[in-house]
Amino acid sequence: MNIFVIFGMGGAVGFLSGLFGIGGGFLLTPLLIFSGIPPAVSVATVTTQVVASSASAVVTYWRRKAIDLKLATILLAGGVFGSLIGVVLFEVLQSVGQLDLVISLSYVTFLGAIGSLMLFESVRAIRRRKSGVAPKARRPGQHNWIHGLPLKVRFRRSKLYVSVIPVVGLGAIIGFLGTVLGIGGGFMMVPALIYLLRVPTNIVIGTSLFQILFTMAAATIFHAMGTKTVDIVLAMTLMIGGVIGAQFGARMGQNLRGDQLRLLLALLVMGVGLRFAIDLLLVPEDFYSIAIRKGAGA
Amino acid sequence: MNGRRFLQPLLAAAVLFAACHASGAQNNNDLVTSLSSDVISIQSNFTGTEIVIFGQVQNIERQPNDPSSLDLAIVVEGPPQDITTRRKGRFLGVWVNREAERFQEVPSFYAVASNTRIGALADRDILDDLGIGLNHINLAVSGASNVPLADRDDFRKAFIRLREEAGLYSEQESSIRFLTNTMFRTNIPLPANIPVGEYKVKSFLFEKGDVISSTEETMAVAKIGFEQITFKLAQQYPLVYGFLAVGLAIFTGWLAGVIFRKD
Numbered sequence: 199m200n201i202f203v204i205f206g207m208g209g210a211v212g213f214l215s216g217l218f219g220i221g222g223g224f225l226l227t228p229l230l231i232f233s234g235i236p237p238a239v240s241v242a243t244v245t246t247q248v249v250a251s252s253a254s255a256v257v258t259y260w261r262r263k264a265i266d267l268k269l270a271t272i273l274l275a276g277g278v279f280g281s282l283i284g285v286v287l288f289e290v291l292q293s294v295g296q297l298d299l300v301i302s303l304s305y306v307t308f309l310g311a312i313g314s315l316m317l318f319e320s321v322r323a324i325r326r327r328k329s330g331v332a333p334k335a336r337r338p339g340q341h342n343w344i345h346g347l348p349l350k351v352r353f354r355r356s357k358l359y360v361s362v363i364p365v366v367g368l369g370a371i372i373g374f375l376g377t378v379l380g381i382g383g384g385f386m387m388v389p390a391l392i393y394l395l396r397v398p399t400n401i402v403i404g405t406s407l408f409q410i411l412f413t414m415a416a417a418t419i420f421h422a423m424g425t426k427t428v429d430i431v432l433a434m435t436l437m438i439g440g441v442i443g444a445q446f447g448a449r450m451g452q453n454l455r456g457d458q459l460r461l462l463l464a465l466l467v468m469g470v471g472l473r474f475a476i477d478l479l480l481v482p483e484d485f486y487s488i489a490i491r492k493g494a495g496a
Numbered sequence: 497m498n499g500r501r502f503l504q505p506l507l508a509a510a511v512l513f514a515a516c517h518a519s520g521a522q523n524n525n526d527l528v529t530s531l532s533s534d535v536i537s538i539q540s541n542f543t544g545t546e547i548v549i550f551g552q553v554q555n556i557e558r559q560p561n562d563p564s565s566l567d568l569a570i571v572v573e574g575p576p577q578d579i580t581t582r583r584k585g586r587f588l589g590v591w592v593n594r595e596a597e598r599f600q601e602v603p604s605f606y607a608v609a610s611n612t613r614i615g616a617l618a619d620r621d622i623l624d625d626l627g628i629g630l631n632h633i634n635l636a637v638s639g640a641s642n643v644p645l646a647d648r649d650d651f652r653k654a655f656i657r658l659r660e661e662a663g664l665y666s667e668q669e670s671s672i673r674f675l676t677n678t679m680f681r682t683n684i685p686l687p688a689n690i691p692v693g694e695y696k697v698k699s700f701l702f703e704k705g706d707v708i709s710s711t712e713e714t715m716a717v718a719k720i721g722f723e724q725i726t727f728k729l730a731q732q733y734p735l736v737y738g739f740l741a742v743g744l745a746i747f748t749g750w751l752a753g754v755i756f757r758k759d
Binding site for chain 1: 577578579580581582583584585589590591592593596598604651654655657658659726730731734735737738739740741742744745746748749750751752753754756757
């Protein structure tokens with residue numbers, strides 16, 4: 199593949215990630231898959247790219263001291279464990295020839311569900327803004343079932359006192375999905391931290407990015423050792439395109455309203471999910487495919 | 497680079513001439529061959545190349561009025577691989593991989609050149625035995641397979657077709673040219689995606705359907721420079737490769753964070 203095309207794709211996704219304030223893995227991996235790069239290589243290489251894009255943001259949040267290190271470390275422990283399980287599953291699926299199918303189905307499910315949730319939420323927010331009704335303020339003191347679990351730990355930075363079970367579990371789920379699908383998972387982590395654990399919003403993004411950075415670093419190493427599908431040259435090209443694109447995106451994002459941005463993002467997410475669904479349903483151009491299993495180039 | 501590419505065949509021809517003359521009169525029907533290069537180096541800018549195979553048939557009076565008396569076939573074979581071929585089928589409305597057939601120890605690269613139709617060289621048994629021609633490659637399958645017997649041939653055909661589409665298998669009939677009555681040459685293109693390893697170049701001389709002489713040479717395909725370093729790291733030191741990828745990523749990200757610092 200042409201290196202400038204890949205650079206351009208990195209830049210375009212970087213622009214969108216800067217615009218919407220997202221990692222962009224869930225857009226970049228599909229884009230690479232649609233352009234003909236094997237899904238296994240796309241996933242593993244994007245995990246590396248996510249390390250770069252989150253590292254650049256973590257620098258900023260670190261400086262603002264907007265990271266709860268204790269919370270991030272416990273999330274990370276779960277994340278590394280989830281990532282390890284992910285790589286094992288990845289290898290098993292690859293050997294039975296169903297990896298591409300599982301990746302596609304997962305993308306259809308996740309992007310479809312999250313896209314439609316975001317779509318409803320943003321349409322409602324836009325309507326509310328137009329009709330002039332003030333949104334109901336959330337009561338921060340409210341408790342849910344999660345706060346009844348044992349093994350409680352105090353997180354001073356987040357002003358929280360919760361069980362480690364949901365924290366480790368959340369980290370593991372995101373680490374697992376990130377490793378199998380080539381996504382950072384910030385778009386799932388941030389809402390989960392806010393709504394389930396009630397982490398203050400000013401701490402959420404920095405903490406989530408910090409955990410994604412190290413979980414994806416672990417995923418890169420696991421992929422390099424297990425599936426051997428990390429391509430450093432491809433990853434570097436995407437990274438450089440990505441970090442440059444993100445700067446332009448961030449500047450443009452400041453001129454758009456939050457609810458409008460979320461509506462655009464929702465449509466984008468649903469579009470990518472739809473594309474995966476169509477590819478699964480359409481009669482394939484070629485019924486046959488081959489995979490090298492042993493020997494030169496395996 | 498280009499200069500060398502054109503010079504090498506000439507050099508090979510010159511060496512060949514010298515060799516033939518030095519050895520003097522030999523056994524009848526002797527086949528001598530030489531490659532334009534016995535090492536193919538893959539660098540980052542490698543977009544494929546070709547090798548030229550020269551040869552001489554000694555002490556054979558090639559009859560101008562009976563060109564079919566003498567035939568040649570040259571096979572270039574890459575290191576062996578195990579390759580699984582899968583076929584998609586519909587399952588609950590979704591297209592998924594259903595049947596799979598694993599071909600064992602098949603060549604990762606295969607090119608055959610001949611001076612006439614492959615089928616006209618010799619009987620089917622001989623061609624099968626020597627693996628000359630795309631239809632005669634030995635495609636051994638593993639015992640475990642969920643492919644119905646009636647569909648086995650479809651899998652073989654699909655396998656060959658996909659490898660041809662990737663440029664890794666090819667058949668060039670009538671591509672060997674006789675330069676004189678006894679000297680011949682042919683070009684075998686090597687695509688950008690050739691696997692690395694030890695290649696075999698086998699040449700066969702047929703007379704009226706029988707192999708009367710053959711040669712076998714080896715050729716190495718290897719990555720050099722940056723390509724070799726990353727390939728070797730990824731294959732032999734995957735832990736180092738992984739940490740290198742992470743290190744580069746963190747550095748790139750950190751650098752971008754510093755360069756585009758706003759506050």
